[in-house]
Amino acid sequence: MTPPDGFDEFVISRSPRLLRTAYLLTHDRALAEDLLQTALARAWEAWSRVQGDPEPYVRRILVNTYASWWRRRWSGERPTGELPEPPAEPDPHSRFDDREQLWRALGRLPRRQRAVLVLRYFEDLSETEIGDTLGCSPGTVKSQASKALAKLRLDETLSPEGALA
Amino acid sequence: MNETDLRTVLAERSAGHAPAVDAERLAGVRRRVARRRLRRRGTAVAGATLALVAIGGVAAARTDPAPPPAGPPAPTAAPDPTVDGFPQWDDAVRALASARITLPARTGRLTVTPTTLDLVVATSCPAPDRSVGLEIRVNGRPFSTATCGAGLSTTADGWRRLGVRVGRPSVLTFRAGGADDGTGGRLPMPATGAFGVAVGERVQPVDD
Numbered sequence: 001m002t003p004p005d006g007f008d009e010f011v012i013s014r015s016p017r018l019l020r021t022a023y024l025l026t027h028d029r030a031l032a033e034d035l036l037q038t039a040l041a042r043a044w045e046a047w048s049r050v051q052g053d054p055e056p057y058v059r060r061i062l063v064n065t066y067a068s069w070w071r072r073r074w075s076g077e078r079p080t081g082e083l084p085e086p087p088a089e090p091d092p093h094s095r096f097d098d099r100e101q102l103w104r105a106l107g108r109l110p111r112r113q114r115a116v117l118v119l120r121y122f123e124d125l126s127e128t129e130i131g132d133t134l135g136c137s138p139g140t141v142k143s144q145a146s147k148a149l150a151k152l153r154l155d156e157t158l159s160p161e162g163a164l165a
Numbered sequence: 166m167n168e169t170d171l172r173t174v175l176a177e178r179s180a181g182h183a184p185a186v187d188a189e190r191l192a193g194v195r196r197r198v199a200r201r202r203l204r205r206r207g208t209a210v211a212g213a214t215l216a217l218v219a220i221g222g223v224a225a226a227r228t229d230p231a232p233p234p235a236g237p238p239a240p241t242a243a244p245d246p247t248v249d250g251f252p253q254w255d256d257a258v259r260a261l262a263s264a265r266i267t268l269p270a271r272t273g274r275l276t277v278t279p280t281t282l283d284l285v286v287a288t289s290c291p292a293p294d295r296s297v298g299l300e301i302r303v304n305g306r307p308f309s310t311a312t313c314g315a316g317l318s319t320t321a322d323g324w325r326r327l328g329v330r331v332g333r334p335s336v337l338t339f340r341a342g343g344a345d346d347g348t349g350g351r352l353p354m355p356a357t358g359a360f361g362v363a364v365g366e367r368v369q370p371v372d373d
Contacts, residue, residue, distance in 0.1 A: 001195055011194065012187045020179035037190060041197035099174045106174070121168065122175040152171075 004047035006054075011040060014055050018062060024118045025066045027107045039065055060133045063119070067111050067134070105155040113148035116141055263363035264339075268355070271341045273362060278334045282321035283367040286337070290360050297354065300340045301362065304328035308337075337364060 015036065022032035022039075039062035043054065050057050106114060112134065119130045120141075127138040127145075134141070264275035286308070290297045301308045301317070306327050309317050319327075329335045339362045343352045 001199060003191075003195070008191055011191055015187070015190060024175055024179050033190070033193075037193045037197055040190075040194045041201060044194060044198050045201070099170065099177070102170065102174050103178055117171070118175065121172045122179065 004044065007044060007047055010054055010058075014058070015040075018055070018058060021059065021118060021123060022062060022066070024106075024122055025063065025111075025115060027103075035062060035066055056129075056133070059123075060135075063115050063133055064135065067115060101155075102152070105152050108155070109148050109151060113144050113151070116144045117148050120145055259367075260363055260365045263361060264337075265359055265361040266341070267359040268357055272338065273360070274336060274338045275362065275364065276334050276336050277364045279329065279331055279364075279366055281366050282324045282329060282331060284318065284324060284329070285365045285367065286317040287363045287365065288317070288339075288361065289363075290341075290358065297352075297360065298342050299360065299362065300342065302338045304335050305338075337362065 018039070019032055019036050022035045023029060026032045026035055039058055042061050042065070043050070043058045046057075047054070106117065109117070115134065116130060119125045119133060120127075125133065127141045130141045131138045261279065262275045262277040264273040266273040286301065288299050288301075290299075298310060300310045303324075304327055308319075308327060327335075339360075341354070341360050343354050
C-alpha cells in the first residue's frame with residue numbers, strides 16, 4: 001500500500017507537534033497516539049484533495065475526532081476500569097500542586113471547551129482559526145472559551161491564588 | 166495563576182513524550198487505512214449488521230426490544246453499521262453485545278461470551294456533557310462508575326478477577342443516574358433519552 005506523495009514526510013515532520021495537541025486533548029499518551037493515527041489515516045484518504053499546508057486539515061480531523069469520541073469511542077478506552085483517583089488536597093503554597101490541579105481541572109472540562117483552550121493557549125490560534133477548526137463561529141469559540149475559563153476559575157480544587165484571573 | 170500559567174501547564178504537560186518512532190507510527194496509520202478500506206468493502210458486500218455478531222458467535226440480551234437493524238446499506242458512502250447506536254466495528258474493535266434502555270427505565274443487562282480477554286466496554290447517552298453516570302457491574306462485581314460516554318477497559322487479569330472467561334457467558338449490568346457534579350451532588354437526569362452499553366473485543370489488525 002503506497003502512501004500519497006508527501007504523506008510520510010508530513011507524518012515524520014509534523015507528528016511531534018500534533019501528538020502534543022492530541023495528548024492535551026486526551027490526557028493519556030496511548031490515547032493520544034491512537035487519536036493521532038486515526039486522524040492521519042483519515043487524512044491519508046483525502047490527501048489528494050488537500051491544498052496548501054495539510055497541518056490545519058489534519059488538526060481539524062484530530063480535534064473533531066476527539067470531540068466526537070464521546071459517542072463512538074470503542075478504541076478510546078481507558079487503561080483500567082477503575083474510577084479516577086480523587087484529586088489530592090491542594091497545597092496553596094506549592095506552584096507544582098497548583099499546576100497539577102489546573103491540569104486535572106482541564107481534564108474535567110467538556111471536550112469542546114477543553115479543545116478550545118488547547119487550540120487557543122497551546123496552538124495560539126485565533127478565534128477565527130479555532131472556529132474553522134471546530135466548524136463553528138468565532139462567537140461560539142469566544143463563548144466556549146469564556147465558559148471554560150469560568151469553570152476553571154470556580155474549580156474548588158484550585159487555590160484562590162491558583163484561580164484564573 | 167493566570168492565562169500565562171495555563172499556557173505553561175499546557176506546554177509542560179505536552180512535552181516529554183518519548184521520541185516518536187516514525188516507522189511504527191507510519192505502520193500504524195497504514196494498518197488503519199487498510200482496515201477502513203476492508204471495512205468499507207465488507208459493508209458493501211455483507212450489509213447485514215447483526216450478521217457480524219452472529220459470526221462472532223455471541224449473543225446479546227436486550228432489556229427492551231430494539232428495532233431490527235436497517236437493511237443492507239448502500240454500496241457507496243454508507244455509514245458504518247451500528248447496533249444500539251454503537252459502531253459494529255471501530256478501528257480494531259468489534260462489537261459483541263449491547264443493550265439499550267430508554268427512560269424511565271434506568272437499569273439494563275447484557276450477556277457476552279468473549280473469545281478473548283482483550284475487551285472494551287463502551288457507553289453512550291443522549292447528553293454529551295457528562296450529565297449521566299453509569300454504574301457498571303460485571304458478573305455482579307463492581308467494574309466502574311463512569312460518566313456516560315466513556316470507554317472503559319481493564320487488563321486480562323482484571324477481567325479474570327471479574328469472573329470473565331473466554332468461551333463462557335458473562336453478565337454485565339448497568340444502572341444510570343445523575344453524574345457527579347463535582348461538588349458532591351448529582352446532576353439532574355435528562356427527562357428523556359436512551360442509554361446504551363456495549364462490549365467489544367479487539368481483533369488482530371488486517372494489513373494489506
